[in-house]
Amino acid sequence: MRRTKTTQPLKSKIEVPWDTTGLSNAGSAQSMPLDQIVLPATQPRRYFDPEALKQLTESIKQHGILQPLLVRPLDGEKHELVAGERRYRAAQEIGLKEVPVVIRQLDDNAAFQLALIENLLREDLNPVEETEGILHLLALKLGRSVEEVPPLLYRLQRLQNKTSTVTHNVMGAVESDSDNNAISEDESEGDKPTHNVMGEIENPNLDPNHEPFADTDLKIVEGVFEGLGLMTWGSFVKNRLPLLNLPEDILEALRQGFLEYTKARAIAQIPKLDERVAFLEQAIAHNWSLSEIRQRISEKKAAASTVNTEPKNYKERFTTATTKLKKSRIWSDPKKRKQIEKLLVQLEALTGVE
Template identity: 80%
Template sequence: MRRTTKASQPLKSKIEVPWDTTGVANAGSPQSMPLDQIVLPPNQPRRYFDSEALKQLTESIKQHGILQPILVRPLDGEKHELVAGERRYRAALSIGLKVVPVVIRELDDNAAFQFALIENLLREDLNPVEETEGILQLLSLKLGRSVEVIPPLLYRLQRLHQKASTVTHNVMGGVEAESTNNAISDDEGDIGLSTHNVMGETETDDSALNHEPAVNQDLKIVETVFDGLGLMTWESFIKNRLPLLNLPEDILDALREGSLEYTKAKAIAQIQKLDERVAFLEQAIANNWSLSEIRQRISEKKTSTTNSQAESNNYKERFTAATTKLRKSRIWSDPKKRKQIEKLLAQLETLTNVE
């Protein structure tokens, strides 16, 4: 599940991080610091780490040391808070390093969190759920809105953008068609009138993108964030990533942990019953089923359920038909057959009482 499309130098994003660059502590030169002076932030945006990738990093640090300094910011006293480089910090901690290279910068809470988000988003081993959540957090900071309102805002911008594109396409098509038709005529007045009418429609029907400065500004900020990250377009994010967050929580947990690919997750999410889905998910991960195997097993499961329901309905139809005939039958006057009916009724009553 390792992606190879991300920047090879993750800290060199085109997105600007507004930290304070005044003071000697912001000179940016690497220095050594005792590892026990570094503490993790309370709101680290990253929660899951690829165990295999972390193991490889640990082995690399054992052999070559930490090649890229850890970014920290000063706290009260001698302690410093980690801003970027938690994987290096964890690896150093696991092998018992006492001193690590660091770069110290004066950053406020907002800038530190923003920097950590960008650094995490440009890592190759970040899972798609955390990547999606991280982008939403970054947009929240850039747009000055809560994370919860970002998805509806993106969908609104998408609708307005599509409407503007459609109107522009239709109007340009109208101008071309009108001009071509009128070119046959020698009446220049008609040509001028038609062109004016079409352009008038453009002004009347144009979307809120041109008439609402705030909306237009939001779109520019969104485009700048995605251009800076270089991971995907904002339209692609809306189409392919936002739906991911609607998956069941058990599926999202598996994605966050890196134990399941996104395509497999979407397939397994089709199983509606929680207990069945959880059991299927555990089997799929344990046996490393391919996407085609998962789809085949789900299809077989649906077929089996459908057959079972059909069989159940068949029993009901047979019972209804039998009772209908029984009411009209003359066997009620036959003592022997009445005893058989009483016996069958007793068995049915016993079955219903067990339920």
């Protein structure tokens, strides 16, 4: 079950700058011909659940569009859609001539941020697009490329782990000194400068592992995740970033909502593409549970291991047996020699030797 998100996606805590100067309807809705609205060149959302879109279309047929689309003016009479693509598509499907809109003057950066936030706070956004959307939003807020964000997050995580470890060790050392009463009263109250170890940890400039811009970047990252209210940035690094390393066929199934993330990670363990694709199709068609998927993958690995090892074991056993046979004393026993002769006849028959 997906977590509950805010019911007011356009009122996220994340600040999105825009300028509404000179617009008569900057905060109110008006009707606009649908053919005057165009889709943006870059849209953070690429997949729309057909069933959910069908339900929205039926709802709009009965009740109309309750929440206006957000658009921004372009050159001429055209306006670019910023938020509300599902309503836009449903209106096209129904054949509406006009739709309610709110017009805002937004630059490219603000428009894309607003579209990202609106999409990220939707209930039905799949985990792949959600992860990619968060990376895009972080890139905009940090002033970096999307490709630079994951390494930055991993670096911040390492620095935080180091700080946590050092603080823990130093606290242990301070407690130990206190218990042992190693510092005398005269030494503690003398004129010699004291070195407050805890103070050194609290001051990042005294930390040899400290990076000058890490604090600023960390505050921005924390602000983005606090504003979205979806998860912590630490959870995102641990559980979501690895998702993007999955094979493309698995990612596509996730994007289309055919598969849960936990199932996707299990199926991704199948290394061969053709076997993985066939297994993926069966898992989706039969709606296998996670435990069924794991069991079947385990059985496949066991079967493959048996096929690969059995011939080798037979050869090794035969070689070992013949070596022992040569050194054995059974050749002097007539009864055992007859048994060997029968076995030789069977082996010659199997190999076609006359």
